[in-house]
Amino acid sequence: MVSSKLAAGAAFAGLILFAAPAFADPSDCVVNVHMKRGTDSIEYTGRLTHERASCDYHFKARAGQTLTWTLQGPATRQTIGYPDGNGDGPGIPQSIPLQQTGEYVFGVSADLMAEGAFGRYRLRLTIR
Secondary structure, three states: OHHHHHHHHHHHHHHHHHHHHHOOOOOOOEEEOOOOOOOOEEEEEEEEOOOOOEEEEEEEEOOOOEEEEEEEOOOEEEEEEOOOOOEEOOOOOOEEEOOOOEEEEEEEEEOOOOOOOOEEEEEEEEEO
16 A cells, blocks of 8 residues: 555655656746737847846748848847757858748847846847
């Protein structure tokens, strides 16, 4: 009887340990990009700090479109995640052909190897 209680307790503890990473970190920055109908650009402002050193911008696009981005602000690194789960970066071009239909993730993070990695930034995304 004791061993079954221990086994059940161990299984429950394992479930909690397994499930813990699924909870979002309160310092995460995730933005769902929604452009107004008839527009192809949107601008965001953000702030990179020691506590929040990155932000992910999720957007949907069709194969054949092109993402163009500009960023003004601190020293940053950009990445892009593709609908199939692959990604590129840091060091991506400012114009990226989107070859898949689905959800993309454009990531902005502080360049911790450079001076001036934290502060306010302005990001412009254009999808045509």
